[in-house]
Structure formats: C-alpha cells, structure tokens
Amino acid sequence: MEEKKDVLILAVESSCDETAASVVKNGREVLSNIISSQIELHKLYGGVVPEIASRKHIEKINQVIEEALKEANVTLDDLDAVAVTYGPGLVGALLVGVSAAKAIAYAKKLPLVGVHHIEGHISANYIENKDLEPPFICLVVSGGHTHLVVVRDYGKYEIIGHTRDDAAGEAFDKVARAIGLGYPGGPKIDKLSKEGNPEAIAFPKAKMADSPYDFSFSGLKSAVLNYLNGCKMKNIPVVEADVAASFQKAVVDVLVEHSMRAVKEYGFDKFAIAGGVASNSTLRNAMEQACRRRRIHFYHPSPIFCTDNAAMIGAAAYYEYRNGTRHSWDLNAVPNLKLGER
Numbered sequence: 001m002e003e004k005k006d007v008l009i010l011a012v013e014s015s016c017d018e019t020a021a022s023v024v025k026n027g028r029e030v031l032s033n034i035i036s037s038q039i040e041l042h043k044l045y046g047g048v049v050p051e052i053a054s055r056k057h058i059e060k061i062n063q064v065i066e067e068a069l070k071e072a073n074v075t076l077d078d079l080d081a082v083a084v085t086y087g088p089g090l091v092g093a094l095l096v097g098v099s100a101a102k103a104i105a106y107a108k109k110l111p112l113v114g115v116h117h118i119e120g121h122i123s124a125n126y127i128e129n130k131d132l133e134p135p136f137i138c139l140v141v142s143g144g145h146t147h148l149v150v151v152r153d154y155g156k157y158e159i160i161g162h163t164r165d166d167a168a169g170e171a172f173d174k175v176a177r178a179i180g181l182g183y184p185g186g187p188k189i190d191k192l193s194k195e196g197n198p199e200a201i202a203f204p205k206a207k208m209a210d211s212p213y214d215f216s217f218s219g220l221k222s223a224v225l226n227y228l229n230g231c232k233m234k235n236i237p238v239v240e241a242d243v244a245a246s247f248q249k250a251v252v253d254v255l256v257e258h259s260m261r262a263v264k265e266y267g268f269d270k271f272a273i274a275g276g277v278a279s280n281s282t283l284r285n286a287m288e289q290a291c292r293r294r295r296i297h298f299y300h301p302s303p304i305f306c307t308d309n310a311a312m313i314g315a316a317a318y319y320e321y322r323n324g325t326r327h328s329w330d331l332n333a334v335p336n337l338k339l340g341e342r
Helices: 039-043 050-072 091-107 117-128 168-179 185-193 218-233 240-266 281-293 311-322
Strands: 008-013 018-025 029-037 081-087 112-116 136-141 146-153 156-162 270-274 297-299
Touching: 008 050, 008 091, 008 311, 018 050, 018 311, 029 050, 029 311, 039 050, 050 091, 081 091, 081 117, 081 311, 091 112, 112 117, 112 311, 117 136, 117 146, 117 270, 117 311, 136 240, 146 240, 156 240, 168 185, 168 218, 168 240, 185 240, 185 281, 218 240, 240 270, 240 281, 270 281, 281 297
Parallel strands: 008 081, 081 112, 136 270, 270 297
Antiparallel strands: 008 018, 018 029, 136 146, 146 156
C-alpha cells in the first residue's frame, strides 16, 4: 500500500484568552486558522480573568473547531493527527482545549500530539518562511514569556536567556495601565510612541552580571511609575507619548542587544522573533536593521501568527508527529510546562 504523502493535522489552542483551531498540511501550509478572541471581555478588568477565560473557551471550542474543518474543506476522517497546546498557560483554559482534542482523537482513533505553547510560537516562523530550517536563534516575546532560544533542530531547544521577573508584554501592559491607555497595552504603547520622542526620558536597562542573556523588566516598570508619580507630585505635565516612546526604546534596546550578542557568540546567520510582542513595529524595525548590519537573515511571522493561534501549534505538531511524539489519554494541562519537557 502506498504511503500517504500529505499529513493533515487539526490543531487546538486555548492557553490564555484566544480559542483557536486550525488545519495545517505538512507543517507549513495553513488550510484554516480560526481565532475567537476575548480581548473585549477582559478589557473591562484591565487584564485576563482566568475564570472568565475558561468559561468562554467552553462556549466557543466546538464552534471554532467546526469552522476550522469547514474552512479547510476537510472532515475528521481526513485527519492524520490531532494536536493541542497542553502548557504553559492558564490551567482552566488549557484543560478545555486538551479535553476537546482528546475527545476527537479518541473517537476517531487518531494520534494525539501535545505541543508546548512556546514551541508553537517559534514554529509560527515556518508557516511563511518556507526556507527557514534549524539551527537558528529565536527571541520569543509575549505577555507571559521572554525567552532567548537556540533552536538546534525541530523539537530540540536550548533556552539561553529568560526573564527574571516580568515578561516584556507584561511590562507593556502594566506601563500602559499606569499611563492610562488601558488593555491590551502592547499595541496601544506602540501606536502612541510614534508621536513621542524616544530620547526624552532615560529609563534604565537592566543587565544581569551572572547571565548576559537574561532579562529583567520590573526595574524599568518601577522607573516609569516613579517618573509618573514624581511628575504628579511636582505638578509637572506628563507627555504620555514621550513616556511611551522612551519606555519602549528601553525594552527594545535590551531585546536587540541580547539577541545580537547571542547570534554572534553562537555563530548563526539566522535569527527569528516570535510571540505577541514580535508584532511591535519598533521592535521589528530595530531587529531588521540590526540583522541587516550584521548580514544575518531575519525572520518574523505576520502579526496574525504572532498572537496566540492554532496554526502555529499545527506547524510545531507536524515536526513532533514526524519525530514520533505521541501522547496517551492521560495527557493533562501543565500550566508551568518547561520548553523541552515531555
């Protein structure tokens, strides 16, 4: 019997506040990418409320999966495997996706492939960059994660740097709230900073003496809050666009410095960014220029593949599936799952 060439994977993602499903062919061709976002709901609270997120996932999960199959023009019988994010993330939110994926895989006797959320973000780069293959270095920057990762091979990762406290996206959200911009902070600061002067205020850039690739953003966040409080006490008017631009510059400078140092020391000529903050226009431009100066190939996903989505999970799952990764029916949500763990 002739071996089936194309591998079709239904992928499910529900780690935070997006309920998503996608059908991906051979790891790089997205046949459908359905995302139901809860941003408007959580805006009221200035951040994601786990209980509300979980309930919304339960409401949306079946509908999103049905839409993904319909848009891809496939049925459950056409699938080769079912993939799902099983960590890290909000435990209640993750459980909804894991339960749905397990039910489909069990009912249709399909292999189940659990995927690490950060591996998904890294793999988002494969979707539009057909020429990108490991090894390369990837900076993952999102609301919950800031990781500098050496991608040794498909499914083989070495974390060389991570945040000691706040993730970059978390710092964006907290500073946006302090300025009065609301949630989500990243896109709002990015937009406002275009009207400001990034050199107006010299905010600190933390460096870790014992680990040159690690990040720390809590000191920067505190410096912004202290600046705002100082202005209020002295009755000095605050130019919000200048605060946003100067804060963003401090974050971007550190991200670029650490990334370029890693690329040089590891001797790679390929560098990628991933995660929600990777759609920040200032960060993208700064990385592009830094890579061009060093003659390094720069890769980044389109904004739709930067925020949480299931297409990236399908891309990661294809390589895991090919490597023989299979999960049994006791697969559980692991909120603090480390990259590289099984």
